[in-house]
Amino acid sequence: MKILWKGLGTSLMMVGITIGQTLWGGTWGVYPAAAAQPLQTMSDFAAHPAKESILLGLQKGYIWKYPDGRFYPDKQIVQSQFVASLVAIRGVKETAPVPELPVGHWAKGTYERAQKAGILADVKIDPNKLLTKEEAAQLVFNAWKPYRGVKMKGYTHTGALITWGWMDPAPAGQPKFREDLPVSRGDAAKILAYLWKDKWQLEMGAKWAEEFHRSLKSTNGMLTGEVPKGDNLLYLNVKVYTKDGKVFGYENNGEFRFPLSSVKEISFMAINKIDSSNAALYFYTQFPKLTRENKTIQFSRP
Structure with a gap:
């Protein structure tokens, strides 16, 4: 599986490095320029359930460690971290204005790419906001609209993403679609891994469909x-x-x-x-x- 993704991973890793540099210096101190840092440092996620997803994201360059070399998988993810990862997976290069962030703001470049890609549709811009499941799911559906269309009617973003299989349901004993639960960085890594793989397979599917069409x-x-x-x-x-x-x-x-x-x-x-x-x-x-x-x-x- 990892070999199959190698070519696409190289190009997106470069986008990820650029985004990491853009976000470096933020108040949450995340995503250093060395987005492709060695993977052997797993001191805080070696036994974590999201280990494989975290390793994939680090290898492909769409998620990043903190400057101290740790990933902090149980730390709640903030909006700018998740947006940066979505932008990296989408490979967005063009920009659109984001007047909510002043010139020189550490996250402005990334948010301008996200704006161009439609990722911020109906989203209140707050780079430091701790994300709930509903807020993260909305960003996912915004980012993936060009690939899979809009969410199922009658569901919240959380319910629709859980039903699709890209977000874990609430723990046993709680309502399955609890929208208010926090999203950890480990949770986000698992969601983002689904997006990475889906984008890759859709691109390959389109390639083979085109080859068949030409035949x-x-x-x-x-x-x-x-x-x-x-x-x-x-x-x-x-x-x-x-x-x-x-x-x-x-x-x-x-x-x-x-x-x-x-x-x-x-x-x-x-x-x-x-x-x-x-x-x-x-x-x-x-x-x-x-x-x-x-x-x-x-x-x-x-």
């Missing part, structure tokens, strides 16, 4: 195509639905050939082999135009 040919009354070879993480599947009610399936590296007049619909799907999450889903219903419709799973399921 489709409609010539001399025949429709042909090839399923990409893919990779070790994603299972690729193409289904050809014919007008007589039959369905033909093809997997990684498969090829097909059908009379164009017999084809009713084609679907392309990329699924994560580990957790069965959806990385890409496209449908073709217009022939011979081969126009496709993106149906990749969204937060709000129909």
